[in-house]
Amino acid sequence: LALDSGFQWCFMVDNDALVEEDTLVRLIQHDRPVVYPLVLPPKDEFMGDGMLCYPSLPEGIGLQPVTWSTMSVMLFNTKVFNCLAPYAWHGHDIHFSQNLAHFGHRIYVDTDTVVHLTRGPARHPAQSWDTLWARLKAKYDSRQNDKRHREPPPGFDPVFGKGSID
Numbered sequence: 001l002a003l004d005s006g007f008q009w010c011f012m013v014d015n016d017a018l019v020e021e022d023t024l025v026r027l028i029q030h031d032r033p034v035v036y037p038l039v040l041p042p043k044d045e046f047m048g049d050g051m052l053c054y055p056s057l058p059e060g061i062g063l064q065p066v067t068w069s070t071m072s073v074m075l076f077n078t079k080v081f082n083c084l085a086p087y088a089w090h091g092h093d094i095h096f097s098q099n100l101a102h103f104g105h106r107i108y109v110d111t112d113t114v115v116h117l118t119r120g121p122a123r124h125p126a127q128s129w130d131t132l133w134a135r136l137k138a139k140y141d142s143r144q145n146d147k148r149h150r151e152p153p154p155g156f157d158p159v160f161g162k163g164s165i166d
Contacts, residue, residue: 007078014072016118026113027075030063034105035075037113053109061111068097069107073115080105 011024017039027035038059039052053069071093080100088099097107152158 010076010078010081012071012074012076014117017072018116018118019073020113020115023073023113023115024075027110030108030110032063032108033077033080034100034107035063036069036107036109037073037115038109038111039070039072039115039117041117042119057109057111059111059114063108063110063112065106066109067101067107068094069109071096072117 009028011027013019019037023037027037036053038057041052052072054067057064057066083103083105084099088096100107
């Protein structure tokens, strides 16, 4: 839509990001195709060993290239969309970064422009491996129904009977 409308830049902000008035201007000044600000979770939220970008960056070291970063706040030159397929947005932050990298686009994070989140992300990269696998195992286990009584009722005839067990 932005590309078709003739816009040069597309600035995307999640509803849980607290951006400053000059965030957009500061990011555009870098004149890079893909620039994100440094995104920080709420101070009272423990992130474990989860990260919001890789490599993890401190504040105040300028513009840094990263392998991936959280998609909470993003600035794109609309020409980037010429190469991305519609599926590029599906999945999570790492998947999107891989799609950008496939076409030679690198994500840069401006560590001098900081955006705070009102709540921590619930996606996989923000969780430790132990937490992630424990949650996945709990979801898997909750779908299992091996404890259900599976014997057919008395007198059930699977060949000539009508209906099914379930």
